[in-house]
Amino acid sequence: xxxxxxxxxxxxxxxxxxxxxxxxxxxxxxxxxxxxxxxxxxxxxxxxxxxxxxxxxxxxxxxxxxxxxxxxxxxx
Numbered sequence: 001x002x003x004x005x006x007x008x009x010x011x012x013x014x015x016x017x018x019x020x021x022x023x024x025x026x027x028x029x030x031x032x033x034x035x036x037x038x039x040x041x042x043x044x045x046x047x048x049x050x051x052x053x054x055x056x057x058x059x060x061x062x063x064x065x066x067x068x069x070x071x072x073x074x075x076x
Contacts, residue, residue: 001074004051004067006041013038016071017067024066032056 006012014037021023033039035054042059043052051067052059 001071001072002068003041003053003070004044004064006072008041008072010042011038011040011075013044013075014070015073018071019066019069021066028060028062031058031060033060039072 001012003012003014009016014033017025017028017033017035020026028034033042037055039053041051041053043066045051045064048064050061050063051063054060
């Protein structure tokens, strides 16, 4: 499943962080958002807008096209 396919409130774990933008990938990893990291989807923009998620007490927003490249699995 991809991050953009999740619903608001879903708690998921990142399984693959393979972004086309290496700069964004480096920034997310420096914020502690890497494979195995648990995140909670907090907000999704209408009509393919940005996706906001929480991890380790911080909120991060990324473009929908970047969320399409992050693979996740449901916790549980």
